[in-house]
Amino acid sequence: MIDDEVKAVIMAIVIVAGALSIAQIAMSGKVSEPFSALGLLGPNMKIGDYPKTVLVNQTIRLYLYIDNHEGRTMYYIIYAKLGDKLTEISENKSADAPILYAYEVILPHGMNTTIPVSLRFSKPMTNARLIFEMWIYDSETHTPRYYGRWNQLWLNITATTIS
Amino acid sequence: MRQRIRLFTLSLALILVVLLLSLTPNVRCETEEEKAIALLREVYSKLAEAEMAGADIRDASQQLNKALTLIKSIDENPQDKEKLLQEALTIMRDVDSMIPTLIDEGRRAAFLRNINTALTISSIASLIVLSYIFTPRIFWSLWLKARRNWLIKIVADKGGRVKNDRRRS
Numbered sequence: 001m002i003d004d005e006v007k008a009v010i011m012a013i014v015i016v017a018g019a020l021s022i023a024q025i026a027m028s029g030k031v032s033e034p035f036s037a038l039g040l041l042g043p044n045m046k047i048g049d050y051p052k053t054v055l056v057n058q059t060i061r062l063y064l065y066i067d068n069h070e071g072r073t074m075y076y077i078i079y080a081k082l083g084d085k086l087t088e089i090s091e092n093k094s095a096d097a098p099i100l101y102a103y104e105v106i107l108p109h110g111m112n113t114t115i116p117v118s119l120r121f122s123k124p125m126t127n128a129r130l131i132f133e134m135w136i137y138d139s140e141t142h143t144p145r146y147y148g149r150w151n152q153l154w155l156n157i158t159a160t161t162i163s
Numbered sequence: 164m165r166q167r168i169r170l171f172t173l174s175l176a177l178i179l180v181v182l183l184l185s186l187t188p189n190v191r192c193e194t195e196e197e198k199a200i201a202l203l204r205e206v207y208s209k210l211a212e213a214e215m216a217g218a219d220i221r222d223a224s225q226q227l228n229k230a231l232t233l234i235k236s237i238d239e240n241p242q243d244k245e246k247l248l249q250e251a252l253t254i255m256r257d258v259d260s261m262i263p264t265l266i267d268e269g270r271r272a273a274f275l276r277n278i279n280t281a282l283t284i285s286s287i288a289s290l291i292v293l294s295y296i297f298t299p300r301i302f303w304s305l306w307l308k309a310r311r312n313w314l315i316k317i318v319a320d321k322g323g324r325v326k327n328d329r330r331r332s
Contacts, residue, residue, distance in 0.1 A: 010298050018291040025283050072214055073224045075207050104200075104235060106207060106228040108221045137204055139211035 031071030031109070038078070038134045039065035040151040045114065053156045059120050062153070064132060066105060067112040075137035077144050078103040080119060083129040091148040095131050125157040195244075199234050199251055203227065206259050213262050218269030223258050230254040 041063035042049035051060050068074050083089070083097035103115050119130070134149035207227060214220045233251040237244050319325050 007295075007299065011295055014291050014294045014298075018287050021287050022284050025280055025287075073211065073220055075204070104231055106224050106231060108224050137207065139208040142204070142208060 031069060034070040036070055036074065036076070036134065036136075036147065036149060037065070037067035037112075038132065038149040038151055039067075040132060040153060041065055041114070050153055051155065053158060054121065055158055055160050056122065056124055057120050057160065059118050062117040062119075064103060064115045064117055065112065066107060066115070066134075068107040068109055071109050073106065073108045075106050075139070076104065076147075077135040077137060078105075078115070079131075079133045079135060080117065081131040081133065082121070082125075083131050084125070085127045085129065087129055087131065089131060089133070089150055089152075094133050094135075094146040095150075097129075097131060121155075121157045123157070124159040125155075128155045128157050129153070130155055195248060196234060196237055199248055199255075200231075202252070203231055203234065203255055206255050206262075209259065209262050210265075213266045213269065216266050216269050217273035218262075218265035219272070220265060223261060223265060226254055226258050230258070 039047070040050075041047060043051070043061045043063075045063050050062070054060050064078055066076055066078070068076075079094075079102050080100040081087075081095050081097040082100055083095050087095050087097050089095040100119055101117075103117070105113055105115065107113060121128070130153040132151045134147045135144045136147045137143075138145045207224075210220045210223055210227065230251040233247045233254070237247050240247065317325055317328070
């Protein structure tokens with residue numbers, strides 16, 4: 001009635017289509033590449049217009065953008081630290097610098113948030129590095145853990161001039 | 164001399180009392196905030212466990228984030244500290260109390276999801292088998308239907324042989 005070759009082709013098409021459909025169903029709702037994003041935005045909530053020079057005790061306004069694609073609800077802790085050009089930081093090692101402030105947020109999967117940041121510096125400093133580190137609160141160990149994401153802003157903090 | 168020593172001791176004691184009095188509220192404030200954060204993290208851990216069990220904690224986690232924002236806003240509004248802490252604690256208690264319900268709902272949802280997945284996979288598998296069995300039949304019946312009014316004529320070449328004759332002998 002029908003050639004065996006034609007039967008085999010139909011069979012192959014049907015099996016491939018079926019396997020693809022089953023794979024889609026099995027993978028639905030699962031995050032294949034989980035990630036968290038940390039961004040530093042300027043005073044206009046955009047990438048750019050970052051301050052380069054600030055006065056001592058002058059308030060600088062920035063924004064932190066946090067995005068959760070981990071496939072689960074995350075408890076993020078963002079530490080603002082003040083380092084210098086010698087401060088070492090990497091994906092595995094957090095900066096050994098004084099913490100200026102800690103921003104904390106709980107974010108469900110697929111959501112993002114923008115946190116306003118207002119900071120002031122009490123001492124003048126050249127080539128200061130304003131570092132933002134992403135930490136997470138680990139619900140299994142019940143401790144905060146460095147999560148390897150970080151941003152930085154180079155600043156010159158100058159003393160207030162009396163005119 | 165003795166009077167001087169007495170005066171010095173008295174003033175030292177006074178300074179110590181003033182220092183203690185001025186430091187105590189700050190210490191208490193920090194402890195209360197820290198306690199609230201510790202409690203919040205405890206509730207978050209429970210929520211994370213509930214999420215692993217299949218619960219939908221989206222709303223609850225947003226509520227908890229609201230409590231976190233309230234605690235963090237104490238730095239900016241220290242005069243409203245008690246009110247903010249109370250509000251945050253109320254939210255945390257509410258979230259904590261809804262966790263068992265969320266876990267139950269999550270388990271039920273996961274069970275239904277598994278049944279749904281199993282049903283979908285089995286219907287796809289049945290569809291594969293049915294397609295394999297019926298596609299050729301349907302195809303040929305349609306092919307025949309489309310050509311039912313055709314007249315068939317066997318054409319032979321000059322030598323009387325029929326080329327590509329695939330009729331069964």
